[in-house]
Each structure stands twice: as C-alpha cells, then as structure tokens.
Amino acid sequence: MEAKYDFERKYREQILQCSRCGFCQSVCPVYGATLRPALNARGKMLLLKEVMDGKIELGKELIDSLFQCTTCASCANNCPSGVNVPEIIKQVRKDMVNIGSCHPAFAGMNEVLQKSTNIYAEDELPDFDRKRDQKAAYVYFIGCVGAYREDEATEGALDLLDRLSVDYTLISEVCCSGVLEDVGYSLNPKLASQNLERIFATGAKTVITGCPYCYRTFTHRQEYDELRKRGITVLHISQFLKDLDFGVTTDKKVTYHDPCDLGRHCGIYEEPRATIRKIAPDFVEMQHHHADSLCCGAGGGVRGAYAKNSLAMARRRLKEAEDTGAEILLTECNSCVHNLANAKLRKQNIKIYNTTAFINELMTKKVRNK
Amino acid sequence: MEIQGYTLPDELYYEENHYWVKEEGDLLVMGMDDFAQKMAGEIVFVQLPEEGKELTAGKKFAKIESGKWLGKVFAPVNGELAAVNEELETNPGLINSDCYGKGWIYKIKPSDKGEVANLIHGKEAVEKWVLAEIEKYAKE
Amino acid sequence: MDEKLKNGLIGIVGAENYSEDLIDMVSYSYDASQHSARPLCVVWPQNAEQVSRLMVFANETHVPVIPRGAGTGLSGMAVPIKGGIVLDLSHMNKILMISIEDRLVIVEPGVVYANLEKGLAAYGFFFPPDPASGKVSTLGGNVATNAGGVKGAKYGTTRDYVLALQVVLPDGRVMRTGSRAMKSVSGYDLTRLFVGSEGTLGVVTEITLKINPRPTATSTASATFGNLEDAGRAVSQIMHSGIIPSVLEILGKETILAINKNTDLNLPEVEAMLLAETDGYTKGETEYQMAKVTEVFARNNALEIKQAKSDEEAINLWKARKSAYAVLARIKTHFVLEDVTVPMGKVADLLKGIEAISRKHDIQIATFGHAGDGNLHPQILYDGYNPEDVKKMEAASADLFALAISLHGTLTGEHGIGLSKAPFMTLEHDPAAMNVMRSLKRMFDPNNILNPGKMALDDAGGPASEPGIHG
Numbered sequence: 001m002e003a004k005y006d007f008e009r010k011y012r013e014q015i016l017q018c019s020r021c022g023f024c025q026s027v028c029p030v031y032g033a034t035l036r037p038a039l040n041a042r043g044k045m046l047l048l049k050e051v052m053d054g055k056i057e058l059g060k061e062l063i064d065s066l067f068q069c070t071t072c073a074s075c076a077n078n079c080p081s082g083v084n085v086p087e088i089i090k091q092v093r094k095d096m097v098n099i100g101s102c103h104p105a106f107a108g109m110n111e112v113l114q115k116s117t118n119i120y121a122e123d124e125l126p127d128f129d130r131k132r133d134q135k136a137a138y139v140y141f142i143g144c145v146g147a148y149r150e151d152e153a154t155e156g157a158l159d160l161l162d163r164l165s166v167d168y169t170l171i172s173e174v175c176c177s178g179v180l181e182d183v184g185y186s187l188n189p190k191l192a193s194q195n196l197e198r199i200f201a202t203g204a205k206t207v208i209t210g211c212p213y214c215y216r217t218f219t220h221r222q223e224y225d226e227l228r229k230r231g232i233t234v235l236h237i238s239q240f241l242k243d244l245d246f247g248v249t250t251d252k253k254v255t256y257h258d259p260c261d262l263g264r265h266c267g268i269y270e271e272p273r274a275t276i277r278k279i280a281p282d283f284v285e286m287q288h289h290h291a292d293s294l295c296c297g298a299g300g301g302v303r304g305a306y307a308k309n310s311l312a313m314a315r316r317r318l319k320e321a322e323d324t325g326a327e328i329l330l331t332e333c334n335s336c337v338h339n340l341a342n343a344k345l346r347k348q349n350i351k352i353y354n355t356t357a358f359i360n361e362l363m364t365k366k367v368r369n370k
Numbered sequence: 371m372e373i374q375g376y377t378l379p380d381e382l383y384y385e386e387n388h389y390w391v392k393e394e395g396d397l398l399v400m401g402m403d404d405f406a407q408k409m410a411g412e413i414v415f416v417q418l419p420e421e422g423k424e425l426t427a428g429k430k431f432a433k434i435e436s437g438k439w440l441g442k443v444f445a446p447v448n449g450e451l452a453a454v455n456e457e458l459e460t461n462p463g464l465i466n467s468d469c470y471g472k473g474w475i476y477k478i479k480p481s482d483k484g485e486v487a488n489l490i491h492g493k494e495a496v497e498k499w500v501l502a503e504i505e506k507y508a509k510e
Numbered sequence: 511m512d513e514k515l516k517n518g519l520i521g522i523v524g525a526e527n528y529s530e531d532l533i534d535m536v537s538y539s540y541d542a543s544q545h546s547a548r549p550l551c552v553v554w555p556q557n558a559e560q561v562s563r564l565m566v567f568a569n570e571t572h573v574p575v576i577p578r579g580a581g582t583g584l585s586g587m588a589v590p591i592k593g594g595i596v597l598d599l600s601h602m603n604k605i606l607m608i609s610i611e612d613r614l615v616i617v618e619p620g621v622v623y624a625n626l627e628k629g630l631a632a633y634g635f636f637f638p639p640d641p642a643s644g645k646v647s648t649l650g651g652n653v654a655t656n657a658g659g660v661k662g663a664k665y666g667t668t669r670d671y672v673l674a675l676q677v678v679l680p681d682g683r684v685m686r687t688g689s690r691a692m693k694s695v696s697g698y699d700l701t702r703l704f705v706g707s708e709g710t711l712g713v714v715t716e717i718t719l720k721i722n723p724r725p726t727a728t729s730t731a732s733a734t735f736g737n738l739e740d741a742g743r744a745v746s747q748i749m750h751s752g753i754i755p756s757v758l759e760i761l762g763k764e765t766i767l768a769i770n771k772n773t774d775l776n777l778p779e780v781e782a783m784l785l786a787e788t789d790g791y792t793k794g795e796t797e798y799q800m801a802k803v804t805e806v807f808a809r810n811n812a813l814e815i816k817q818a819k820s821d822e823e824a825i826n827l828w829k830a831r832k833s834a835y836a837v838l839a840r841i842k843t844h845f846v847l848e849d850v851t852v853p854m855g856k857v858a859d860l861l862k863g864i865e866a867i868s869r870k871h872d873i874q875i876a877t878f879g880h881a882g883d884g885n886l887h888p889q890i891l892y893d894g895y896n897p898e899d900v901k902k903m904e905a906a907s908a909d910l911f912a913l914a915i916s917l918h919g920t921l922t923g924e925h926g927i928g929l930s931k932a933p934f935m936t937l938e939h940d941p942a943a944m945n946v947m948r949s950l951k952r953m954f955d956p957n958n959i960l961n962p963g964k965m966a967l968d969d970a971g972g973p974a975s976e977p978g979i980h981g
Binding site: 120304308 | 412420437438456
Binding site: 021026 | 531532533534536537538539540541542543554580581582598600601603622624643645646835836839840843844845895
C-alpha cells in the first residue's frame, strides 16, 4: 500500500514497534492530568496505526489527541520499544496542517510569523529600558515568552546580568521560530536569518538565551548553523551562570523543576543545579527530576490550545514541589515559570521564580540591607 | 443596552480597556465587559493579586489571559484592592459565561468614590464609545 | 449511537464522564495483546454507586459492559470484542485507608500499583505481587487478573493478599465479600472467586489488601550454564534447599543473543543464565541464603557465578533481565508474550520443548521468566503483516500450550485467558470444570452483559445455550 502521509513514510516502522504495553501512561503529563488514555503516547500511536491500516482517516476528529501533546519526551524516554513519539507527533501535525486539519489555535500561525515578528502577533518588542543592537561581548536573546508574557522574569534576568557587569546587548530579536516545528509548520528561514544578522552585527562571540527552546533551536537546527561556523557559542543562561559567584544565599528550602527543553531535549541537568546549590544550601529534589522530570504542561502548543488541561498539568507539578516542603520553586524557562505561576492557587505559599530572577532578588535585598 | 450583539448594562461605568465598574456599598466591583470577553475568547487565567494592593488610576495591576491574548488590567480609580473572586482561580471561564455576575473579578476600596465620574457612563456615551471600538477592531 | 443509551449513561455519570469520540473509541479498542474491537462508548464512573446504577441500566438494556483498568493486559481481556460500554475505573483512584496496625490497605480499583507502593514505602511496608507493568497497572486490574510478578515464588500472587472486596454484580447489587481479619473460614470464599475472574462476574469497586513489612536488605547473584538440564536442576534444587529466594529469574539463549545484539552488555552466549535475589532484614541473613543458592549453582556445573558486592553491582547484574522485554520488543513488528507455567521440576523440560517448537515452526522464540515459580515467558517474535508468520505464530502458541499441559502445568501463570487463550481452555479444564465455570457465569450474569466473549464462558453459543457443548 502506498504511504499517504509523510509521517507514514518516515516513521511507519517505529509506530508499528509500539507494543501497546502502556508504560508511557505512567509518565505522560497529559494522561496524568486527564486520565484519558486516548491522549497518552499509546493512544496516539494507535490512532496512527489505524490511519496507516486504512481503518480511520487522518482528520479533525483526531485533533484533540494528536495536538494535545507537550512533546515533553517522557514517553520516548521510558518506551521499551524505543518509539520516538515527539518526532512522530511533530511530523503528523505537519501532515494535518497540509490536509487542513490543524488545531484552530495554530491555524494561520505560519502566516502570523510571516507578518509579525513574534508568536503572539504583538506589535512592539519591549526594550526593558535597555539599548538594543549595541556592540558587546554577549548577546542576550530573550525569546517570545520572556519578552511578551513574563516581563518580570526577564527584568530579573537582565538586572542580574547588569549586577554581574556582563557586557551584553539585547538585539531587535524576532521569534527563533523553532516552535513552529512543534505545531505543524516549519522553521521560518527568513526569521532565522534576521536573528543571525542582528547577532553578527553586535560582534558578540557568545549568545545567551533566556529560553530553553531558543537554545535548542540555535544549537540543533541547521538554519542556525552559521552561528557554529562563525565560532559563536550559544549558552542557555543556566550554563552561563554556573561558573559565577553571587555572594548571596538563602536559608529557604529550594527545589528545581527541569524544563523539558533544557533537560530531556538538551541534556542540561547539572548546570542549573550547580548554580542553585551555591545559593541554596537547603536544596531538595522533587519526586520526578532529571530525565524523569514531570512536564509543566506548557510545551508543544498545549498551553495555547488546551489551557485548562495545561494548567492542570502545572498543578500536578506544583503539588510535587509542595510535597518536598520547599518554599521556593526554581526553574529557568519562561514558559514553565508562566504556566506554573498561573497555576498556583492563592492558598499555595510556594514561590516560583526563574533562578536568575531569584538570585537577582537576593542580591537586591543584600544591597538594600547594607 | 445591546449594541451589535454586545450587552453593556446602562447602569455600569466603563473603563476604556473594557472593564466595568459598579458601586457596592463603600466598594467598587470590577469585571470584564461583554465586548472584551467575546474578543478575548475563552479566558484561561486571571491574576488575582493580594488584597491590600495599592492601585493607581490608569496603572496596570494584573493580567488576564485567554488562549490567544494577554490583557493588562488597569486600575479604574485610585484606591486599594479589597477583594478578589477566588472562584476564577479554578474556573476563569465564569468571565465568559457570566461577565457581569458570577464572573466579577475585583472589589476595590476607592480613595475617592467620586473618581468613577472619570469613567465612561450613560447610554449615549457608552454607545458612541462601543461603536467606535467595534469599528477599530474590525479594521485590525 | 443510540440516543436513549447515551442519555441514560450521561444521566448516571454526567456528560464530562462520557465519550464516544473516535479517539477514545480507538484507544479503548486495544490492550497490550494483539486483539482489538471497537466499543460503543466509554464511561468514567466516580464511585461505586454510579457503577451500580450503570450495571442496572446495562442489564436492563442488555448492552455489554467491559470493565477496564490501565489496559496493560496481554490476553485481550479488556478488549470489547462484543462492543458495548467500556467502564474505565481509573478515576476511582483513592487509597482509602492504610492501616499498619491491621496490616492492610483499602483502595479503590483505579489506584495504580506504583502509587500504592509509594504510599506504603513511607511506612516501611509493601504489597509484594509486582507485575512488570506495575508502574501503570491498576489494583482493580491486578485483582481481576490475579497479577503475579517476579516475586511469586516467595511471596505468591495478588490472590494471596486480597482479604475483602466490594463488588457490583451485573444486576447492580453491591456485595461485600471477606473481612478485615487475617483469617476467615466464614462461608464460601467469594473473594477468591472474583480474583482472576477477568471482569466476567462483577465489577470490583473496593479492595482490601494484606501488606507485608518491606525487607531492607538484599543479595544478588547470577550464574551461567552450558546446558538447560543443569540450569533446570539448579532451579529445582534451590527451591528445595530450604531457602526461598525472593527472585529467581532465567534468561534463555535466544534472549541472551538478542540482548547482546542490541545492547553493549556483552553477556556470555550460553544456554541459560539464572539470576537470584534473596531478601531479609540484615545483610547476614541475605548472604547466608545467597551462599546456599550459589552453592547449588556450583554443584550444577555453573560456568560462571557472579555475586554483587554493592548495590551498583546488583543493578548491573539485573540489567540483562530488565532489558529483555525492551530488546525483544524491538526485533519484529509484533510479538506474543506467553506465560506458560509448569511445576518447578519441569522448567528444563519446558525450556527444551520451547526450543523444539521454535525449530519445528521456524519462528523465533526468546524465553525469559520466573524460574522460581515455574512461570516462563516465551516471547514469539513475528511480523503481523505477514500472513505466513501469523500462521506460524498461532501454530507455535498451540504447541506451547499443549506442552505446558503435558508437563502438568497451566496455560497461563499470570496473564490470564482473555481472548488469546480462550480456545485452549478445554485443553486444561475437563468438561465438568468448564460446566461449573459456565454455570457460575450464568448465575452471576444471566444476560451475559459483563465482559462477554472471554474465557470461553459463552462461546458455546451464548448464555442461553446448554453447558458443556464446547468441552
């Protein structure tokens, strides 16, 4: 039988390799929040198998399963059969967009990024009262969530860089557009080259990203190969911080949430912890951490398309954080901070920060107390 | 009153970013108007700051988010936050289902109640304002 | 979809706990077996009262009801072969009580095994029967299938721990069986009747389980053997050496070769490998037991014996066994994981027989399993899209079952009958036994609405037919 879709051409063997053992159910954040097996990896692979077998049509009826995946990769990490679910999901979403069965939240997302410079179609990139596009040793690349949704977190990070006298500049950044790959489209090379041009113009040898997804895009995607060719290092801010001294500590109990894009997708687990251990002697891990970390629920477009379930996922993660007895939950991803903070109920006392913003707050207090 | 499918009760005061205000004893109750909740779509998150937060007229004090949009909430008057609708934490959709009733958002203790006079009020003024808004958003 | 049926169900569980969406219907068509069939709809009941009302309604309308836990079963027992309503019990997932004083727990059926374990670990207790799917499987499912696991030889299976049940009968009556007492000889053992009944007699809505203090020390060792007789004899000698290892696992040659091909574990490519764990409360205790085990290994011509000196070394020894399933799952597009079980003394015969069957049908069968309780997992690897391969697999399965029965064993040690082994029921059970089982089914479920089509209970022509015809 002739393969009808790209997902089939690329991943047929892998999809058939799913033995339906259901082990993914224990780690899938979407299942954890909904208890609906149609939404975990096994449910998705079964749908694709039936599409390939000609039993059902790839179409709108499948959207609520195939678009409800945070691409957190927990399933792939725990799959005895080695099925790389996030990659399959990304491909099938492209196929669905091609046949006009895209989730309405992402319909036209491609066009948004043809016209606009960011995923939210906001008009103006905030400058955070700083000059942009200067000559500097470092470029700080904020990312859309940090720029348009988590301004306080971003201010914290920038203030910290200032305090540490880092020679950095912001740029007139546009969306790295890596996220398009998650919701059925392809990275936009025009946006990539705009970012590259502006980075090169600063003369910086290092790009620091605030966003794990931008980091992932810059380091993994060929559209950004030019960075490597020119010997420009890309660091996520958590990597940049690990060798620095801050001269502050907190006596509060602290825990850390691994962002999926930083942890499972890029293998960055220890650098953020090295930094946190320096400032928080009373550091504890949650039940799920490192490669087993539980997704906050924001990724893969789920926050945009399925906000209610996305927040329910964040509430499960917050519960784990609270169960450690920690007063402070740190992470280093604006999407995670955004979703976790939104999910927090008023009666919950735990405070949620990016590590950068938290260190900045400690340093601000120290200066004030002097 | 109903304007092109949007309900805007006559007795309310309106802040220009589409939040309504009404008097309730010493306090002012505030919520999102029907035009805004329809434009925003399903509301998924409402920031509910601590009671006692100081408010400056015209200054942002909270955020509201729908699936496709992030809105800033500006203080309609000077004063302090007296109460918030905690129901919205787990059920922000109340703003969509009942924006003038169960979907109320904040209660404010105004420094000077008279400041409500600065808001849009009265059938004629509201109608003129909303029609202009409809036209503005239609262009976008 | 019949509107009356739909409205009736929504009236009981609420619209948010009802679905007939295609995505749900596809997902509830399957479990971990090769079978599939579409249900009409799914409901997610929240409590026993809703389950009871659902059963009354289904019984009146004669629509099949298929109770379901995590759907990790390997025999098709949760596959809605006659259509109907899937009753997904995973929303009823509260641990209702942990009583260390009475050494028991009371749980709802949707509690995941691993979550109970996590809850008990805090008290230094555990619930021993741990199926390989324990991270996902629900206790309701474990009870309905009498789940086993690697610790069967020492700790038994789920059956040995169920003290009491609350069951909703097919006509909607709610029945309590058993008590919280550790011993009870009061009337027929209705509790045990439901354990392993595969959701054909009633819907379990509350489970009282005995729990054990958690051993705090373990010792681990492995041994390789140049022939199956030596390995088999070692197994039975260990079991009558006076000690009972907490785990005694075997890997056959095909499995070892597959592991070597797909990992960098570099196992010696021998005929069989045994892995043993002893447990207790002091290192002295577990080492003493392990010395006896390794002595038996040596006496039976073990080629190489390794004993773990640290937790890390123990983890390394277990790596081979733990990787078996994942490795074998990747070799062909399809596999059937059997669980034939024989008396301990016949493990070597079973292993040799499996090899012969593999050669006879020219199909790859890799074996591993729980040697300590005679429960082996021959995994038949095949391409489900190749009709020739499917025929070979079916023929090999049939031979396997015949072999197990000829060795005085059973078709299934822990995976259950479901659909996969229903055609072979009469191989193991005589006409009188089949007759009694079918009579029991009809007495509990005269309209045959509860998980119909399973365990060869009604395939003699449905509920109205005379018993015994099939036998």
